[in-house]
Amino acid sequence: MTTATITAGRSMHDVEGVQVSILRGGSGTPLLFLHGSDAFGDWQPFMEALALKHDVIVPDHPGFGRSDTPAWLDTIGDLAHFYRSLIETLGLHDVVLAGHGLGGWIACELALRNPHDLRALVLVDSAGLPLIVDGVDTFMCSPDEIRTASYVDVARAPDLDDVLRAQQAKNALMTARVAWRPRFYDPQLAKWLHRLQLPTLVVWGAGDAIFPPAQAEVFAAAIPGARTLLIPNTGHLPHVEAPQAFAAGVGAFIDGVRS
Numbered sequence: 001m002t003t004a005t006i007t008a009g010r011s012m013h014d015v016e017g018v019q020v021s022i023l024r025g026g027s028g029t030p031l032l033f034l035h036g037s038d039a040f041g042d043w044q045p046f047m048e049a050l051a052l053k054h055d056v057i058v059p060d061h062p063g064f065g066r067s068d069t070p071a072w073l074d075t076i077g078d079l080a081h082f083y084r085s086l087i088e089t090l091g092l093h094d095v096v097l098a099g100h101g102l103g104g105w106i107a108c109e110l111a112l113r114n115p116h117d118l119r120a121l122v123l124v125d126s127a128g129l130p131l132i133v134d135g136v137d138t139f140m141c142s143p144d145e146i147r148t149a150s151y152v153d154v155a156r157a158p159d160l161d162d163v164l165r166a167q168q169a170k171n172a173l174m175t176a177r178v179a180w181r182p183r184f185y186d187p188q189l190a191k192w193l194h195r196l197q198l199p200t201l202v203v204w205g206a207g208d209a210i211f212p213p214a215q216a217e218v219f220a221a222a223i224p225g226a227r228t229l230l231i232p233n234t235g236h237l238p239h240v241e242a243p244q245a246f247a248a249g250v251g252a253f254i255d256g257v258r259s
Contacts, residue, residue, distance in 0.1 A: 006051040008043040010066075015086045021066035023058040026051025029119065029254065030092045033058045034083070036101025036125075036237075037138070037175040039065025041164045046239040049247030054096070054254070059086065061103070063174035065167055076102075076128075076178050076186065080109035087117055096254055097198075098122035100239065101211070102179060105186070112192055120257045121200040122250055123219055125211050125236050127184040129193075133212040139176065139183065143168050150236040152207040158240065184211075193222040200226040201253040203246065205234035227253065 008025025104126025
C-alpha cells in the first residue's frame, strides 16, 4: 500500500448539546469509525491508511475520552440516536459506518433504526450478540489485564500516555453503564438484524480472546449477504495490530460497493 502523510486534526463539535471530540483526516467517501470501549488518543496507522482514499472521522463517544458526558446517556440506543444526529450535524452523506466492539453494536443499532445516508457497514470484532464461545470477561479484569488480552502480541499496542491512562476510568465507567447487563449484547438485536439491507463486512481478529472468532460467523449469518474477513495473527483489535491488512481489506470492500 502506498505510504503518504495525511493531515489530520482533532476538533470539538456541539451535537445534541454535547461537546464531542472528533479526529478527522483524508478526503473521499466519508468513513465514520466508532471506537470500542476505549477512545483513541491520536491518529492511528489504520486511520492513516484508510484516509488515503476516505474522509476518516473518528469521534470519542459521549461519555468517553475527551467528549462530554451527557446526563441523558443510559443505553446503546441513546448512542445510536446520537450518531444519527452527528451525521446530520456534520452534513455527511453516503457514509461507510464502521464500528469496533462496543462501536460495532452502536453501528448495528443505528443502521437498523435509520440507514438514511449510509452506504455500507463494517463490523470489527463487534459486540451486540450473545457469545457462542466464552471469552475473557473484561469487567472482571484490570486495565493491564484487558490490554494484554486484547492483543496476540501486546508489543503492538500503542503506548499509553498519562492522558489516556486518566481516561481509562471514565471509559470503563461508561462502558459498564451501557453494557454491563447483559454483558455486551442486546437480547433483542438478533431478532432484527435480518432487516439490515446495507452491504456489510464482518472483520475479526483470528486470535480474539475477548470476543472469540466464532462470533464472526454469528454476525455474518444474521445479516443478509454479509461477507467476512478474518485477519490472522491478531486479537481483539485487528485494525491496530495489522493496520495495513485491515485497511486493504476494508478498502477493497468499499471499492466493491456501489454508491
